[in-house]
Every structure is written in C-alpha cells, then in structure tokens.
Amino acid sequence: DTGVSQDPRHKITKRGQNVTFRCDPISEHNRLYWYRQTLGQGPEFLTYFQNEAQLEKSRLLSDRFSAERPKGSFSTLEIQRTEQGDSAMYLCASSLALDSGNSDTQYFGPGTRLTVL
Amino acid sequence: QKEVEQDPGPLSVPEGAIVSLNCTYSNSAFQYFMWYRQYSRKGPELLMYTYSSGNKEDGRFTAQVDKSSKYISLFIRDSQPSDSATYLCAMPLNSGYSTLTFGKGTMLLVSP
Numbered sequence: 001d002t003g004v005s006q007d008p009r010h011k012i013t014k015r016g017q018n019v020t021f022r023c024d025p026i027s028e029h030n031r032l033y034w035y036r037q038t039l040g041q042g043p044e045f046l047t048y049f050q051n052e053a054q055l056e057k058s059r060l061l062s063d064r065f066s067a068e069r070p071k072g073s074f075s076t077l078e079i080q081r082t083e084q085g086d087s088a089m090y091l092c093a094s095s096l097a098l099d100s101g102n103s104d105t106q107y108f109g110p111g112t113r114l115t116v117l
Numbered sequence: 118q119k120e121v122e123q124d125p126g127p128l129s130v131p132e133g134a135i136v137s138l139n140c141t142y143s144n145s146a147f148q149y150f151m152w153y154r155q156y157s158r159k160g161p162e163l164l165m166y167t168y169s170s171g172n173k174e175d176g177r178f179t180a181q182v183d184k185s186s187k188y189i190s191l192f193i194r195d196s197q198p199s200d201s202a203t204y205l206c207a208m209p210l211n212s213g214y215s216t217l218t219f220g221k222g223t224m225l226l227v228s229p
C-alpha cells in the first residue's frame with residue numbers, strides 16, 4: 001500500500017500526559033499537512049511542511065503542539081500536557097506541489113483518534 | 118460566519134435516487150473547489166476537483182460551481198448504498214493554494 005499511513009490509529013491517554021503521532025506520506029510527495037477533526041465537523045488545518053520547512057501554522061496550534069518533519073519524509077505531531085479538548089481525530093495529508101501554482105491534490109491518511117480522559 | 122457553510126444532514130434517500138449536495142462560501146477569491154468523501158472512521162478521499170465556474174462530470178458524479186452565487190453542488194446519479202458517507206466540500210484557504218478549509222460535511226444515507 002503506497003498511501004499515507006498514520007500511527008497509532010487510536011490513542012487513549014490521561015489528561016496531562018504527552019502524546020506523539022507519526023505520519024508517513026506518499027513517498028514522492030513534498031508537502032505534508034496536519035488537520036484536526038472533531039465529531040460533526042470538517043477537518044481544520046493545523047500546520048503544513050514543504051520538505052523539511054514548516055511553512056504555515058494555524059492559530060489552533062497552541063504552544064503545547066509541535067510538529068516536525070526532520071528529513072522531509074515522515075512527520076511527527078506532539079501534544080504536551082494533553083487536555084480533554086484535544087480529543088479529536090488527527091489527520092495527515094500529503095501532496096506533490098508543482099511550480100505551476102495550481103492547487104495540489106491532498107491525499108489523506110486514515111487518521112489517529114485521540115481520546116483524553 | 119464561517120467561510121464555508123454546509124448542511125450537516127443526514128440526508129436519507131432510496132437507492133437509485135439523484136442526490137444533490139451543496140455548499141455556500143463567503144470568500145469570492147476562492148478559485149478551486151473540491152469534494153471529498155469520508156466513510157466512517159476513515160480519512161477523507163478526493164472525489165471531484167473543479168476550477169472556477171462550470172460543471173465537471175465523472176461517472177455518476179457531477180460537480181457544479183456558480184461563482185456569482187458563491188454556491189457549489191455535487192450531484193450523484195443512480196445513488197448506491199455504497200455512496201453512504203459524509204461528503205465534504207473544501208477550498209484552498211490562501212492564495213498559495215496550500216491549505217484547505219472544509220465545510221462541516223453532509224452525511225448521506227442511501228437505503229437499499
């Protein structure tokens with residue numbers, strides 16, 4: 001399977017603990033995105049990388065959240081001191097951005113469902 | 118007002134019906150319009166992608182954009198139970214076309 005993969009698929013943690021999620025994009029894709037989706041809502045953008053560079057962060061990404069993409073391949077999203085409001089599905093997407101300026105197609109992974117007790 | 122509005126449904130139809138799903142948006146700068154399908158507990162998958170105004174057809178699916186009304190539609194002909202999913206409209210959030218803003222999604226239920 002050459003799609004976007006995410007690990008773990010489910011995570012249950014206690015409030016105040018730190019959690020880390022991993023995303024492996026489609027291999028030739030240079031852009032990687034993180035979104036958060038809560039029940040009954042569409043995905044909300046968190047941050048994105050082009051290669052190793054983190055180019056944009058949403059206001060939703062508080063200082064407890066940090067994302068990395070150290071070698072321009074896989075990415076990790078860490079949440080420190082989790083709160084119950086962090087409970088959501090965390091989605092990763094990747095795309096191949098070209099210089100044409102056309103909107104690039106984002107392919108989503110299956111998501112990591114986080115439950116904070 | 119959110120940038121993209123979508124009726125959450127659920128929309129229930131019998132198999133074989135024609136389905137119409139809609140979104141409105143507020144930002145007249147949006148140029149690209151996408152429809153994603155999301156099955157329960159799965160990530161969204163891209164269904165249709167249109168640029169500017171007009172129609173685009175792909176099999177049983179037709180995407181329509183009316184920029185003058187800031188209104189987009191997805192039509193599904195001969196709906197099947199396997200079409201039961203949540204349908205999300207999405208538009209690039211900025212001029213770099215890098216990030217997407219989504220509607221809430223409309224849940225569609227097609228009964229056999």
